[in-house]
Amino acid sequence: MLALAARFSSAPHFNQKPNVVKGEEFAESAKDMYYCCLRAAQKNTLEFLQGCTLLAFQLYLHGPTTEGWMVIGTCTRLANELGLHAIDFQSESDVFSPVSLEWSKKEGLRRVWWSVWELDTFSAAVACRPQTIDRMTMQVKLPVSDKNWFADMFMESSIINPDPVHSWHTLRDCPNQDERAWFLLINYFLLTAHDLGQQQNLQRKETQEIEKVISCYTLLLPPQFNLLEDLNPSSFRPNRVSNFNWIIVTNIMLQGCRVFVKLLHDDASTPRFWSSSRNLLTPLAAESQFRAPEARYHICTDQIIRIIRMWPPEFIPYASPFIGCLVLGPAALHLRVAMGHRQAAGDRSDAASLEEELLKLALSHIAMYCRFGAFLLDFANSITTAKQLE
Incomplete structure (x- = not known):
């Protein structure tokens, strides 16, 4: 955490250092602690997973590397072992203990899961490799706004349907309309399009379906995602910069989805993503x-x-x-x-x-x-x- 934050620090300790290298001493300490914990083979904990997730992100800030890839693998295995992939699984017998946690703690677990999921999907997509996480078994609601979570204000959210044909309306009529939730949903569609591109026998029907799904998602987006020329970024300063950024990156990712679909259409019978x-x-x-x-x-x-x-x-x-x-x-x-x-x-x-x-x-x-x-x-x-x- 210190390594990530140091890049934006104006502390005298970092004088004359470029922003990109300010946190390297902390990052090296974090790596030492990570390998020490692995050698000790201690009991896996949520805190260790959180630390591994931050370390993986820090490593990937330097570019895709084998070391970063391996740490992300550790994160996904830990998350599954801790049951985070099924944090919102509901059953009559209430088998999973996380179900009994109060809402704010449960929301914190969801956020850890989605951070791991983002790392896994990005590292897999950029390398054209299969992702580690099986999205068909995910039972995790999309995260709500920071405002609600920090204030411990309950808000209902939704689980993404693993079938893309039905997943586009995950947030329709859902109380949770947070910008990051919409970003994660389009990220899910980008991953789906990427996976289609890795198939050896891609059917045109599958390409047409994901194209329609993306169109439906686009029409369902809340008004704040419409990038009108008179959109005023100053209304997002200083405490809602992240909200504006989620709007921007969602729109960028939406165009990425459209490009992937066009690429699939151009050569649907012989996919080139692999x-x-x-x-x-x-x-x-x-x-x-x-x-x-x-x-x-x-x-x-x-x-x-x-x-x-x-x-x-x-x-x-x-x-x-x-x-x-x-x-x-x-x-x-x-x-x-x-x-x-x-x-x-x-x-x-x-x-x-x-x-x-x-x-x-x-x-x-x-x-x-x-x-x-x-x-x-x-x-x-x-x-x-x-x-x-x-």
């Missing part, structure tokens, strides 16, 4: 995997550009840095489409378009506090450099 490469970002970059005409993706890229234009720069570092992958787009399609604007504008082929610059500048704000952002920025620059050398 990769056995050890380079975890190869699936993101490999243009050869996706022989799709870039013109089909202009609408999605234009929407991404519009979303970033409405994102206050000072808000960007406080969002999940992992969203940077979808700023570039699956197979870096948003970047590739933006590069196509060079010729459209009649500029020199080696001069970046404004759209390219906008995408990279968004990544640069992530990179101010997170090596993963710098990693993505270098990755984007390598793609544009390679294009110039063709």
